[in-house]
Amino acid sequence: QVAADLGIGLVEFYPMPRYTGTQEVNPFLLRDLSKCILCAKCIRADHELVVEGAIDYLERGFDARPATLHDWPLDRSTCTFCGTCMELCPTGALFERDKPRVSTSPQRIVTTCPFCACGCAYELEVADNCVVGVRPGIPDSPNGVTLCVKGRFGYEYVNHPHRLQKPLLRKDGELVATSWENALTAAATGLKDLIAQHGPDSVAILCTPHCSNEEAFLLSLLSSRILQTTNLCCNTGMDMGALIDGMRETLGWTGSRHTFHDIEGAGSLLLIGTNPPASAPLLSYTIKRAVRNNRAHLIAIDPIENKLCRQASVWLRPKPATDEMVLSSLLGAIIQELSGKNSIPGELKEIRRLYQQVSPEDFEKTTGIPFGHIKEAARLFCAAEKKVIAFGNGIIQQPRGKNLVRTICTMSCLIEQLTNREVILFPVLKQSNAVGCMHLGLLETKTPETIFQEILAGHIKGLWIIGDDPAVNLPGAQQVLAALDKLALLVVADSFLSRSAQKAHIVLPVASFAENAGSITNMENRVQFMRPAINPVGESLPGWVIITQLANMLGAGFNFGSPKEILENIKTQVPAYAAMVVSENSATYSSHLLSTPATTAKQTLCVPQIGEPISLPDPEYPFLLVLGSMLFQLDAGHKTARCRRLAKITTDEYAELNMDDAARMNISDHENIRLVSPAGEKLIKSRCTKKIPQGTVFLPLPFTRRSTLLPFSVSGSGFKNFKVRIEKVSS
Template sequence: MVSLTINGKSVEAEPSWTILEAAQHADITIPTLCYHKDLSPHGGCRMCLVSVKGARGLVTSCTTPVNEGMEIETENADLANSRKSTLKLLLSAYYDAGYKEVDAENSELIRWAQYYGLDPKAEMAKEPRYQVNTDSNPFIWVDLNKCILCTRCIRACAEVQGRFVWGLAERGFESHIVAGLDETMLEARCESCGACVAYCPTGALDLKPSIDAPKAEKKVTTTCTYCGVGCEFDLNVVDNKVVRVTSNPNAPVNGMHTCVKGRFGYDFVHHPDRLTKPMVREYLLKGQPRPSKSDRGQWVETDWDTALNLIAQKMVSYRDTYGPDSIGVFSSAKCTNEENYLMNKFARQVIGTNNVDHCARLCHSSTVAGLATTLGSGAMTNPIADICANANSMLIIGSNTTEQHPVFGAKIRQAVLRRKVKLVVADPRKIDITEFAVLHLQQKPGTDIALVNGLMYIILEKGYENKVFIEERTEGFEAVRENVLQYPPERVSEITGIPVEQLYEAVEIFVQNAPMAVFWAMGITQHTVGVHNVYALADLQMMLGNFGIKGGGVNPLRGQNNVQGACDMGALPNVYPGYQAVTAEAAQKKFEDAWGVPLVNKVGRTVTEMIPATVDGSTKALYILGENPVMTDPDTNHVRHCLEELDFFVLQEIFPSETAVYADVLLPGVTFVEKTGTFTNTERRVQMVRQAVEPLGDARQDWWITSQIAKRIIDLGNRKPAAAPYAAWDYQNSDEIMKEIAALTPSYGGISHDRLNAGESLHWPCPDASHPGTPILHIGKFTRGKGLFLPAIHLDPSEMPDDNYPMVMTTGRVIYHWHGGEMTRRAKGLMEVYGQAKIEVSPSDAERLGLNKEVTKVKVTSRRGSITAEAWVTERVPEGLIYANFHFPENSANILTKAALDPISKIPEYKVTAVNIEAA
């Protein structure tokens, strides 16, 4: 430590600190404008000048390192006069036409001017120098009249987002910030994350959608409802309406950072399409037969008692007539842990079936199955902060990280830029993150196993395997060795299309830059060999010894806000909460004793089995919470047919979705801003979701709705629970539900709303109230004891190109939309930037098809249907491959995809579809 004196106070400082950092740690305030703790020091604004005994003149405290024995003054008459002069100079070029109260509150410049006794209005420029709001970006308001050239926006874009949109143009008094080569922000490849706004100290950059919104009446910290990153931020509320989202620097995952959807995609909450009243089909209220399979008749608004009683009567009737397995329950990765727990309890205790599942079946069921088998836990092993701080190399495979998990993608870019981490990307497309990679392995779709086995072949060939780790911590290695020897580099190159020399280069990168961390998403999981893909990646990391250490591990990135939590809560047909198998006698007895009813010990049906089972009558009724299978399941036309066959269908939603067409009862739930509970992010971090506004209309909390249905079914039926600790459904709030979860779920045993609200950041497993949580899994030993090597076998996708369907389509998301698009298509700014489906087509294929300025659309046909959409001619895709998304109903990629399933996880193969393409 370094000893110094600041304002006569003895201070101990780290040798690496600056004077400003030493002062801040000692609770001594030094004025700053260009400085921010998240950004590299600049020293340009001169507000942080301090006096150092023996120094020639004043020094900038944000750039001057501490030294032993320093004597520093941070405030005296000379410094105050210097700062006043600086502020007057800055204000002389500053002009604010509106100068609203909220502007002054958020402006560090105005606050410091007032602190030093200046009248900001008197010191301001009398005329504007620049036009206001000249950029077409629908999210970012630009007013260069307020800019003081602190460059925080430039540094934030470069160092936080890694996008390099902002720069400086001209010199002297004419200096000003510009986007790109003095073009629009979107032309300069802005991702509209709003980081520049969050770090701007003057309001020169602001949030355009809320530029005229009044000062917030309250701010509520909550967790984002979009992807699995788990960003926290503040909801700014006025008159029971969210008017803006602002950064919360204490957010454990993201700090000041968010993506475009998190910061600007909130207006769906107040969209006029919101469901606000229970609705029932007219034929049900009149006791008549359904009009037809394809037409369920008119909707009629009704009261809650009518709707809930009708549901209970129908469910009891189907359960008693056809058996509990005639009913299916879909829970939701969009909803809280507490709500998912109740859906699991509803299916098992109230209905008496294990037919409960959710959309993890469609995204990461192969991850859960693969990692649970090889490691004993099907979850991400290392937090992103650990990986970005400690990994020396990374492999991203099957993950378009910067678009699907934008904040994590930006953090990976930071790790590459700041720490020179060696990044290898394996992806059939040239996704944006490849620009930061030292190596792009561009494999053919569906050849991931061959690729990873080929890498392991080279590791063994070179003798790079971690023999000590393999011997001490794993089993089954010889079987994998024998399998891997079937994948020499030449064969792998032939299968994947990757040059042999690139395979060797990748291995050298991983071995010479250990530890290495692996990331993947649905490019790995959504295949008929999805589980084997996961086996291969687990084998690779065990072979290199990259488990139970900082900067290593296997890290599947969850696609939805609470897909990890929904799995944890037992919204799966084979496990109770905490992955306690329904086929295990001890687990069955535990939950029978807790819930007071006998339970079944056979595995239930999955999402991808329950819907097709409507055709033969095995599934008679469905209760779906917050899922939209018409948009998200493969082979849309077949899904529609299956839903037409349903006898009775209850849908609990926030909007009348594409699936609502087939529902008999529609129950209005609430959005994330209207509820309190928890989400578990992709890192296994459990975080609070806090209610900020009252529900719209007659919409109700989702946990309340499920509880009410459950109580009515129990009252009507003959499956009445015996006295048991958790048999009842008389919950008063979600906190009570979390206490029940903790009591029955060992990995959540120490997690409570009280601990989370007190600011603790808890990763499961967290077995008791004194446990700090477990950020890194498998330290010392794997959850299953020894890690299990399992051979992964390459097989061709279920559908290969042929003469009739000569091209391959792969699918995924785009940065401006999420999942089936029900929320993002109702966010005004997101639709302004990306308002229609686009299909990525290579330049060579575009030329062959005759695409030009006049002919811009393509028709894509598979064996299951056709869509027509705008073509985006881009080198992101190679010749013979197209990329489509599923955000827009009329041209969703899932109209074309096939319901071929992985035999273990039952996940569909979305990523490889044989198609024909023609100009439209």
């Protein structure tokens, strides 16, 4: 570097590049193009791996350099700060901003990203018992060298100064530090007393789909065999019954049977009610590569524009809550396309008859989609041999989500019947171990709403929360807080003194993913492993140790010495995990694709139902509020909001509304507005955009934190059917 700075070693008369400094204001990446050797690896990473198109060569000859459009800073480009270009830059011209400095070379430990259900594998860089970075690029991992911004920069919460160090016990109204023995004895005694006085269903356990398979398994044993309570609940933030029941009743199995690699080879993709660029970034790279490399036709169905809609061959933008009509018409058009004039079996005839009954005018009036677009979507989708149908929250969270899931499954079965080729059906889940929790039966338990209603009704008197913060994550913050106040015993196990933990009688400090071992199962049914990279912070303990110790105080007699021993037990009790071979070498990457459900499972197809429109016009609350994921935060931000750089880019809370609606109400961009619902209100900044259809407001999930805007009870209305009005705030 010194030689380069002094010009030593350069050929005489070699013209020096005249790069001007790039002022980056983003909190993630810096560019020093004086080090650039024009190898184009960053451009290829951006175009070929994450298919973002944020950077390309600018200028010619000696002035050529990788740059954004108009040479603007990265945050004004389409860059998502995934860091893949930085990872592949061989000279350090692209580098991580504010990366912790360490005096020695960091150690590297292979582990799995704890955030979304894509399950990217990477190495954690650690020094002085702190996590100082992550490095992807593990051979055979689902993500290769790619990550998303959360995985790349979201490790900061591990080293956060507010991590809980010791167990806390409430004395005279204050939470004071205590020993593990005191805290666990108090928790066990409290639970035992409640069960003795009021029966097993007076206690409940609320956990998170980010817990490991081993923790989920122990919790299921603890609740069913030791506490004998029916009140075990895993908070996925949505009604998973619609997905599980809808798939099981139609196909005989749930989840996915395919990998990201299978999706990448697709010739056509139908994407329904899911926003992978925000909720499952690795999946979005895969889809974009299929479109780029195979010229696959992408058909997107979503009223709200996401980044993939721009790459779609057909983007169907239905009016909110008209999905039933859109899906059943698409199904009819697909049958028409594939069967032509041939004779077709009974169910198909019924569906085709329904499709033929809908007049193009009625369809267009109800859904807002020109009828010809449905036919074109069916034609393009059917033209390819390898087809993918991916669907997500936008479908599952609908009031009649199960009906919609059944229609999608029926579509997949009928295409298989008519073409004799398998269709890749891919439900897009959000949380890192939602799939593992589904396999272990934790998603078929009571919903959080039911648990909290039973607390308010006085039936549940003791609650153990593990890794979740319902006071922030659940709708109806006031009722949730009132319910927590009502409990005779509240035990919270968390890494931070969360809002729920502040209400607790006993707080147990939990080790983070970087201090824990265990397995998680991603969206592809791939089991991967977390490995402890640093010692637990303070006196915190891994979740599986806490559950084992508390269960033993309740008389469980668990003698598991490690997560591996628990996994061996899972293998004996959950058939899908039976064939797993756990690698003896814990230092290297290993994964196991679970055996897929039998394709011979009995299929029960459904003729789509088109019910009454759910969203009735309401003069007092004329806007439909849609909640959705955000790339820079996970769920309501329980962990990612504690990452300095991720938090910095999401400091301003905003709601997105349609430009024409905004103009009509004389609201401009970044203006203070008030969203008012029958349940409460929220003051927030406006963001006016064409991405949102008229009559709709989009609120990113992290901005629902602590808000009274959402009603406590969402039963029957789903998570996609809140109504609000918008008020302009004068100052």
